[in-house]
Amino acid sequence: MPKNDVAHEPGVLEFHDRASATHARAVTTNVPARRFLNKDPNVKSSKVQLSVSILSMVSAIAIAQPAHAEGMTRDTGAPVGDNQNSQTAGPEGPVLLQDSNLIEKLQRFDRERIPERVVHARGTGIFGEFVPTTDISSLTAAKVFTPGTKTPVFVRFSTVMGYRGSPEQARDPRGFAVKFYTQQGNWDMVGINWPIFFIRDAIKFPDFVHANKPSAVTGVQDPNLAFDFFAHSPEATNMLTHLYTDDGMPDSYRHMDGFAVHAFKFVNAKGEIHYVKFHWKSRQGIEGIRPQDIPHSIGADWNLMTDDLYNSVKAHSYPQWDLYIQVLSPKDLAKFDFDPLDDTKVWPSSIPEEKVGTMTLNRIPDNYFQSTEESAFAPSRLVPGIEPSEDRMLQGRLFSYADTQMYRLGPNYMDLPINRPVVPVNNNNQDGLMNAGDRKGEVNYEPSGISEIAEQPKYKSVQTPLTGTTQQMAIHKTLDFRQAGEYYRTLSETDKTDLITALSGDLSRVTNDANKYTMLSYFYKADSDYGTRLAQATHADLARVQGMAAQLRDN
Numbered sequence: 001m002p003k004n005d006v007a008h009e010p011g012v013l014e015f016h017d018r019a020s021a022t023h024a025r026a027v028t029t030n031v032p033a034r035r036f037l038n039k040d041p042n043v044k045s046s047k048v049q050l051s052v053s054i055l056s057m058v059s060a061i062a063i064a065q066p067a068h069a070e071g072m073t074r075d076t077g078a079p080v081g082d083n084q085n086s087q088t089a090g091p092e093g094p095v096l097l098q099d100s101n102l103i104e105k106l107q108r109f110d111r112e113r114i115p116e117r118v119v120h121a122r123g124t125g126i127f128g129e130f131v132p133t134t135d136i137s138s139l140t141a142a143k144v145f146t147p148g149t150k151t152p153v154f155v156r157f158s159t160v161m162g163y164r165g166s167p168e169q170a171r172d173p174r175g176f177a178v179k180f181y182t183q184q185g186n187w188d189m190v191g192i193n194w195p196i197f198f199i200r201d202a203i204k205f206p207d208f209v210h211a212n213k214p215s216a217v218t219g220v221q222d223p224n225l226a227f228d229f230f231a232h233s234p235e236a237t238n239m240l241t242h243l244y245t246d247d248g249m250p251d252s253y254r255h256m257d258g259f260a261v262h263a264f265k266f267v268n269a270k271g272e273i274h275y276v277k278f279h280w281k282s283r284q285g286i287e288g289i290r291p292q293d294i295p296h297s298i299g300a301d302w303n304l305m306t307d308d309l310y311n312s313v314k315a316h317s318y319p320q321w322d323l324y325i326q327v328l329s330p331k332d333l334a335k336f337d338f339d340p341l342d343d344t345k346v347w348p349s350s351i352p353e354e355k356v357g358t359m360t361l362n363r364i365p366d367n368y369f370q371s372t373e374e375s376a377f378a379p380s381r382l383v384p385g386i387e388p389s390e391d392r393m394l395q396g397r398l399f400s401y402a403d404t405q406m407y408r409l410g411p412n413y414m415d416l417p418i419n420r421p422v423v424p425v426n427n428n429n430q431d432g433l434m435n436a437g438d439r440k441g442e443v444n445y446e447p448s449g450i451s452e453i454a455e456q457p458k459y460k461s462v463q464t465p466l467t468g469t470t471q472q473m474a475i476h477k478t479l480d481f482r483q484a485g486e487y488y489r490t491l492s493e494t495d496k497t498d499l500i501t502a503l504s505g506d507l508s509r510v511t512n513d514a515n516k517y518t519m520l521s522y523f524y525k526a527d528s529d530y531g532t533r534l535a536q537a538t539h540a541d542l543a544r545v546q547g548m549a550a551q552l553r554d555n
C-alpha cells in the first residue's frame with residue numbers, strides 16, 4: 001500500500017470521539033476528505049490536524065446520514081472508506097488497478113442478472129401457511145394433511161409468456177406455484193389458474209412456447225404464429241376457450257383459483273393408490289378485466305397484480321384459498337369416454353370435490369431476488385404419500401424443472417434459503433458449484449458398513465402395472481372439442497360476449513386464411529353458437545366454417 005494512501009488506513013479517519021464513531025465511519029465515505037488526504041504529501045505528520053479539519057468539513061455532511069447507519073463493508077467484511085471516489089493516479093490521472101473495492105463492486109454489479117426463467121419469468125412471491133381441515137389418511141400418508149399440523153408455504157404467482165418486468169395484464173394463464181415446507185421434505189404444487197392445459201404431450205411444449213413467445217424476428221408476440229401452432233393442435237380448443245374469457249385477464253392474483261392440472265397419485269400407509277386432482281378455491285371470488293377495460297388498466301398500473309396482492313397483505317387483509325380434491329380409483333380410469341390422465345380434460349362434477357385444507361398468505365418477502373427469483377419449483381418435488389401419475393405432460397415436467405434450475409441457479413440451488421427444506425438433508429451428493437451444504441464425513445457412498453445414512457425402504461415408490469410395448473402414438477380418446485363446448489355453455493351472456501370480443505380480436509389478425517378457418521371450425525365443432533358468433537365477428541364465411549367443422553371427429 002503506498003504511504004500516502006491513508007484512506008486505506010482505518011485509523012486515520014477514525015474520530016477520537018468514540019461517540020461519533022458510527023457517524024464517522026459513514027462520513028469517511030464522503031469525498032472531500034479523501035481527495036484532500038490523497039493530495040497531501042506530508043500526510044503522516046498531519047494526521048491529527050487533518051482529522052480535525054476533516055471533522056469540521058464532514059460534520060455538515062454527517063447531518064444527512066441516518067442516525068442508525070451501519071458501517072459500510074466490502075463483501076469480505078472489511079470497512080469501506082470511500083464509496084464515492086475511485087482511487088486515481090493524482091488529480092488528473094487514470095483510475096488505479098489497485099482499487100479492488102471499485103473493481104469488485106463493478107464485477108458484482110455486472111453479474112447481478114441470472115438467466116430469466118424460460119417461461120413464467122414475471123412473478124410475485126409471498127409467504128403463508130397451509131392448515132389441513134380433514135383427515136384423509138385413508139387416502140394418503142402425506143403428513144402435510146395430518147389434522148393439527150401447520151405447514152409454512154411460499155407461493156409464486158406469475159404470467160407465462162412475458163419477460164421479467166412485463167405488464168401483468170396479459171392474455172395468459174397465471175402460474176400458481178406453491179412450495180410446502182413439510183416435515184417430510186418440500187412438496188411443490190406447480191399449477192395454474194385453470195384445471196386444464198393447451199397440449200397433452202411434453203414433446204410439444206418447446207414448440208408451444210416458441211409459437212406463443214415474442215417472435216424470433218420482431219421480439220413481439222404474434223397471433224399469426226400462435227394460431228399457426230393451435231390450428232395444428234386441436235387439443236388446445238378447451239384451454240383457448242378459457243384463455244379468452246375474462247378469467248384470462250384476472251384483475252388480481254387474489255381473484256383466481258388454482259389447479260395442479262394433472263392427476264397425481266395418493267398412496268396411503270397400506271400402499272393403496274387413488275388418483276387425485278387438486279383445486280385451490282379463492283375465498284375472494286374470481287374477477288377478471290373485461291376486454292374494453294384492459295387498455296386503461298395497463299395505463300393505470302401495469303404492476304396491478306403485485307400491487308394488489310402486497311397492498312392487501314400490508315393492510316392485514318390476508319387472502320385465503322381452500323384446497324379441494326377429486327379422487328378416482330384406478331379401476332375407474334377406463335370408465336370415461338375421455339382419458340382422465342389427459343391434462344386437456346377436466347374431471348366431471350360427478351366426481352365430487354372434497355375440502356381438505358386452507359392456505360393463508362400473509363407475509364411479503366424482504367428480498368425479491370432471494371425469494372421470487374431464486375425460488376425453484378418442480379412438480380417432481382413430492383413427499384411420501386403423493387406420487388406422479390402417468391400423465392404424459394406431467395412425465396416431461398418431472399424432468400424439465402430441475403434441469404432448467406440447474407442451468408438457471410446452479411447445481412446447489414436447493415441450498416438457497418428459499419428452496420432449503422426445513423428438515424435435515426442426508427445423502428451422498430456433494431460438492432459442485434457454490435456448494436454451501438453442511439454434509440460431513442468421508443463415507444460419501446452407499447452401500448457401506450460404516451455409513452450413518454441408511455435408506456428407508458418403507459418409502460419405496462408404488463408399483464404400477466403396465467401393458468403393451470414401447471411406442472410413439474397419440475392417446476386413444478382425444479375428445480378435443482366437447483369439453484370446450486360444455487364450458488362455453490356454462491358462461492353467462494356477458495362472459496360469452498367478452499370471450500367472442502377477445503378471441504375474435506386476435507383471430508382477426510391471423511392473415512393465413514387456412515389457419516383462421518381451421519381455428520373457427522374447431523370452435524364451431526365445440527359449440528355451433530360459439531363458432532357462428534366468432535365467424536360473424538371475424539367476417540368469415542360461415543358455410544365454409546360449417547363445412548370444415550363437419551369433417552372433424554371428436555372421439
Ligand code: HEM
Nearest residue numbers: 117120156175176177191192197202205261396397400404
Ligand atoms: C411438458 C410441459 C411443461 C414443461 C416442459 C414446462 C417447463 C417449465 C419450465 C422450464 C419452467 C421454468 C422453471 C424455472 O426456471 O424455475 C416452468 C415454470 C412453470 N411452469 Fe411449466 N412446463 C410445462 C407445463 C406446465 C403446465 C402444464 C403447468 C401447469 C399445470 C405449468 C406451470 C408452471 C408454473 C406455475 C411455472 C412457474 C413456477 C415458478 O413460479 O417458478 N407448466 N415450466
